[in-house]
Amino acid sequence: xxxxxxxxHGGPEVLEIADLPKPKAEAGQVVIRVKAAGMNHLDTWxxxxxxxxxxxxxxxxxxxxxxxxxxIGPGVTGLEAGDRVFVAPGFSxxxxxxxxxxxxxxxxxxxxxxxxxxxxxxxxAALPAANVMSLxxxxxxxxxxxxxxxxxxAWHMLVGRARVRLGEDVLVQAGGSGVGTAAIxxxxxxxxxxxxxxxxxDKMARVRELGxxxxxxxxTADFLEEVRRLTGKRGVDVVIESIGQQTWERSLKAxxxxxxxxxxxxxxxxxxxxxxxxxFSKGLSLLGSTMGSRAELLKxxxxxxxxxxxxxxxxxLPLERVADGHRAIxxxxxxxxxxxxx
Ligand SMILES: [Zn+2]
Numbered sequence: 001x002x003x004x005x006x007x008x009h010g011g012p013e014v015l016e017i018a019d020l021p022k023p024k025a026e027a028g029q030v031v032i033r034v035k036a037a038g039m040n041h042l043d044t045w046x047x048x049x050x051x052x053x054x055x056x057x058x059x060x061x062x063x064x065x066x067x068x069x070x071x072i073g074p075g076v077t078g079l080e081a082g083d084r085v086f087v088a089p090g091f092s093x094x095x096x097x098x099x100x101x102x103x104x105x106x107x108x109x110x111x112x113x114x115x116x117x118x119x120x121x122x123x124x125a126a127l128p129a130a131n132v133m134s135l136x137x138x139x140x141x142x143x144x145x146x147x148x149x150x151x152x153x154a155w156h157m158l159v160g161r162a163r164v165r166l167g168e169d170v171l172v173q174a175g176g177s178g179v180g181t182a183a184i185x186x187x188x189x190x191x192x193x194x195x196x197x198x199x200x201x202d203k204m205a206r207v208r209e210l211g212x213x214x215x216x217x218x219x220t221a222d223f224l225e226e227v228r229r230l231t232g233k234r235g236v237d238v239v240i241e242s243i244g245q246q247t248w249e250r251s252l253k254a255x256x257x258x259x260x261x262x263x264x265x266x267x268x269x270x271x272x273x274x275x276x277x278x279x280f281s282k283g284l285s286l287l288g289s290t291m292g293s294r295a296e297l298l299k300x301x302x303x304x305x306x307x308x309x310x311x312x313x314x315x316x317l318p319l320e321r322v323a324d325g326h327r328a329i330x331x332x333x334x335x336x337x338x339x340x341x342x
Contacts, residue, residue: 004319005017009057026074030126032087032127033123035065038337044329063148066085067084087132087133091112091128096108110291112149145339146337151186168192169236170195177332178337195212196212210310234256241264242267252278
């Protein structure tokens with residue numbers, strides 16, 4: 001079978017379309033026929049390698065997918081060959097106190113498909129049975145492969161961590177990213193007003209269509225000044241941060257008194273400076289967030305199935321063009337998600 005494989009870290013040139021043996025379903029697993037596989041910013045981190053983080057190599061990339069169950073392994077019940085499913089990107093032990101209290105990403109054994117074990121960008125994927133969930137009726141495979149990781153990330157940041165409330169103001173950094181397009185919609189669904197940053201004028205109209213009140217082109221305007229203007233100098237209650245170093249100090253300054261900043265990533269670098277005077281004098285909360293729980297993912301899937309949340313797909317590419325996808329993510333020349341078709 002075809003699969004997107006890396007054998008070493010590096011630029012897009014290390015991406016290989018490998019011919020691998022079709023996987024077999026071991027005990028507790030299912031094999032799915034992948035009909036669509038999502039790409040994420042995470043793919044580029046795994047490809048490049050992170051200091052101190054060493055994913056096992058070789059690795060099949062990909063955290064998101066949707067498809068059909070092909071084979072059921074021994075001991076698996078409640079699923080049948082031919083079922084339409086989407087893939088839950090995270091896995092954990094399912095038995096520890098964190099897992100049992102709905103904090104799966106805090107499990108010691110927590111991992112993400114395509115980072116800690118072989119992922120989904122292939123014609124077939126063998127997965128723990130717990131990682132396949134029923135694809136809501138009416139959703140295409142492409143949509144099913146586009147929502148899980150980014151909506152789960154954004155939902156946990158806004159709802160699980162920041163506890164966004166009716167009437168609040170939220171700043172979403174990088175509103176045209178996968179997480180950004182999800183965060184705008186989730187904040188609106190909870191009754192918040194959303195301001196968001198984008199990197200080009202053509203994305204401004206698109207984020208407003210998703211429900212953003214105002215879009216700020218961070219290349220031509222200072223988002224901090226704009227947030228102060230838009231809120232009458234009050235600042236926002238919540239900032240959704242994924243940029244890191246480049247924006248961190250101004251994201252903190254954009255918060256109103258008692259505001260919460262939630263970070264899920266650092267695409268521009270992770271050595272950010274924090275002026276602690278703002279943190280204590282304004283009573284700010286700095287919250288970390290990674291992924292989200294299975295319970296949250298099930299709730300999201302229902303809302304996506306009801307069309308109350310909408311996966312945003314920039315383009316669908318054949319698996320062979322995965323390197324183009326990596327370049328587009330690096331250049332930020334996309335709006336929403338790239339989906340691969342094996
Ligand atoms: Zn656990």
